[in-house]
Amino acid sequence: MNFEFPKITVITGHYGCGKTNVSVNIALELAKKSDRVSVVDLDIVNPYFRTADFGELFGSSGVKLITPMYANSNLDIPALSFDLAGVINESEYVVIDVGGDPEGAAALGRYSDVLGKREDLALYYVVNKYRYLTSTPAEAVELLREIEAAGTISCSGIINNSNLGKLTDAETVAKSVDYAKEAAQAAGTSLLFTCSEEKNLGGIENAFPVKIYVKPIWDME
Amino acid sequence: MSELTLMKGNEALAEAAIRAGCKCFFGYPITPQTEISAYLSKRMPKVGGVFLQAESEVAAINMVYGCAGSGIRCMTSSSSPGISLKTEGISYIAGADLPCVIINVQRGGPGLGGIQPSQADYWQVTRALGHGDFHVLVFAPSTVQEMADTVQKAFDLADKYRMPAVILADGLLGQMMEPVAFDEDAEIKMSDASNKPWAATGHKNQRKHNIINSLYLQAEELEEKIRNRFERYEQVKANETMAECYKTEDAEIVVAAYGSTARLAKSAVELARKEGIKAGVFRPITLWPYPVNELNEACKNAKKVLVTEMSMGQMVDDVKLALNCRIPVEFVGRTGGVIPSPAEILNKIKEMGGDK
Known part of the structure; x- marks a missing residue:
């Protein structure tokens, strides 16, 4: 893929759009060219299915994982106790996986002193045409505006991750591209790339082939 | 059917409730089922329904009690510790012969337990979801699609037999995303009081008044009430069991599992079959009434x-x-x-002699 990621990539979206799978794939892509990649799990919304689940995968790829103190524990406390400025100084690339919706983006506000007004930071908005509440471009943009307000950072690009889980095929992806372009246009930004498994990306421009890491345990074998 | 969309199990339950004619939802947030409340808080006002976040689980279930007494389809949802709080109200609802739907997205217990998925409320829901002689209908879906499909069934049977119906899910099912489509031609029959002559809707001096009550001053009167109710339970047992059998036809080892664990069991059975072990899965979809005949049929060749x-x-x-x-x-x-991992289940299958 020929996409130049900034030093700090902030990934947001509606919960369930596939943000975490996108973040994991971006981090592994960056790890191909740098040995100082960090992933920050800022998800204070979702108790299950989050980047903190991928410690082992990241470890074997040389990616450093920073998670909230109580992630994946039985404690449902949105405590963000780490030194984000330190993480950014130590890393060549940082991928920040933010929790879904404005509620999740509020966690960005906690670090506005570190993240605010940085030239080397971009916030990308992941969309999924097949998700409730973002199935039209207008709905997707409405939610994006709420996320931007809560996170105090403006969006600089759309990532199309439209999928139907295991039923995703080439047609699912092909039918979503116009939707993603319209959402990008309505948001006043551009469609950066479309993510899916390689087999679904024939004829798709700006394709980012990804692997599916976020899946239920019965599909893990 | 509607177009496929990607939904969390919790969202699918909520959307399906609206489509099944649920007009009122009373809830109180608790992980891992809060998306049900969040979803209905957005959707209910748009369809002319009522969403109310009560001050506690106890308040929410008593609102369901009142609402159900008026014949309106209503629902509450919670997770394990919250369900325990609701049990007093559930007993009153059962004692007043009222229909309603209660969702339990189970998490670890006892006590405050934890927020990770669990199935440790089986005894509670099948044996004693409150004090007194009564049963509740219990459905245990295992996919997001089945969660959506089960909601209307739960409302229909709750109305038919005038008893509470519980959908027993777990955190894994509630939180996971899967494609789901909704039946757009489903017929909603009893979402209001029109076919419920017992409902307390105001007698307007046209009929004898209906009383919603679970208190009986004469022991004999209460006994008769309970005996009648148990005759109805016999009909439920005879007619409403549901189960799925997967590769049980020639199975020598039958793995019995419900809900999300049945999917782990299926993965384990697939692995076992690859090794030449004749294994299958029996999945009860109703936990009360328990699918007794279906289990015996599934185990006809089982050792x-x-x-x-x-x-x-x-x-x-x-x-x-x-x-x-x-x-x-x-x-x-x-x-x-x-x-549990499919590998753990497979190891047990082998240990039980399935590798011979």
């Missing part, structure tokens, strides 16, 4: 039965009772919020 759950083995007793203990029944599982 052993393996129960697997995210608990210490709460369904084992029902399996033994259903089989009259004629086949050895063993158990493998994890609890406290830990999910």
Whole structure:
């Protein structure tokens, strides 16, 4: 893929759009060219299915994982106790996986002193045409505006991750591209790339082939 | 059917409730089921329904009690500790012969337990979801699509038999995303009081008044009420059991599992079949009434039965009772919020002699 990621990539979206799978794939892509990649799990919304689940995968790829103190524990406390400025100084690339919706983006506000007004930071908005509440471009943009307000950072690009889980095929992806372009246009930004498994990306421009890491345990074998 | 969309199990339950004619939802947030409330808080006002976040689980279930008494389709949802709080109200609802739907997206217990998925409320829901002589209908879906499909069934049977229906899910099912489509031609029959002559809707001096009550001053009167109710339960047992059998036709080892664990069991059975072991899965979809005949049919060639759950083995007793203990029944599982892996289940299948 020929996409130049900034030093700090902030990934947001509606919960369930596939943000975490996108973040994991971006981090592994960056790890191909740098040995100082960090992933920050800022998800204070979702108790299950989050980047903190991928410690082992990241470890074997040389990616450093920073998670909230109580992630994946039985404690449902949105405590963000780490030194984000330190993480950014130590890393060549940082991928920040933010929790879904404005509620999740509020966690960005906690670090506005570190993240605010940085030239080397971009916030990308992941969309999924097949998700409730973002199935039209207008709905997707409405939610994006709420996320931007809560996170105090403006969006600089759309990532199309439209999928139907295991039923995703080439047609699912092909039918979503116009939707993603319209959402990008309505948001006043551009469609950066479309993510899916390689087999679904024939004829798709700006394709980012990804692997599916976020899946239920019965599909893990 | 509607177009496929990607939904969390919790969202699918909520959307399906609206489509099933649920007009009122009373809830109180708790992980891992809060998306049900969040979803309905957005959708209910748009369809002319009522969403109300009560001050507690106890308040919410008593609002359901009142609402159900007026014949309106209504629902509440919670997760394990919250369900415990609701049990007093559920007993009153059962004692007043009222229909309603209650969702339990189970998490670890006892006590505050944890927020990770669990199936440790099986005994509670099938044996004693409150004090007194009564049963509730219990449905245990295992996919997001089935969660959506089960909601209307739960409302219909609750209305038909005038009793509470519980949808027993777990955190894994509630939180996971899967494609789901909704039946757009489903017929909604009893969403209001029109076919419910017992409903307290105001007698307008046209009929005798209806009283919603669970208090009986004469012991004999209460006994008769309960005996009548148990006659109805016999009809439920005869007509409403549901189960799925997967590769049980020639199975020598039948793995009995419900809900999300049944999917782990299927993965384990696939692995076992690759190794030449004749294994299958029996999945009860109704936990009360328990699908006794279906289990016996699934086990016609079985030498052993393996129960697997995210608990210490709460369904084992029902399996033994259903089989009259004629086949050895063993158990493998994890609890406290830990999910068993298909490999763990496979190892147990092998240990039980399935590798011969």
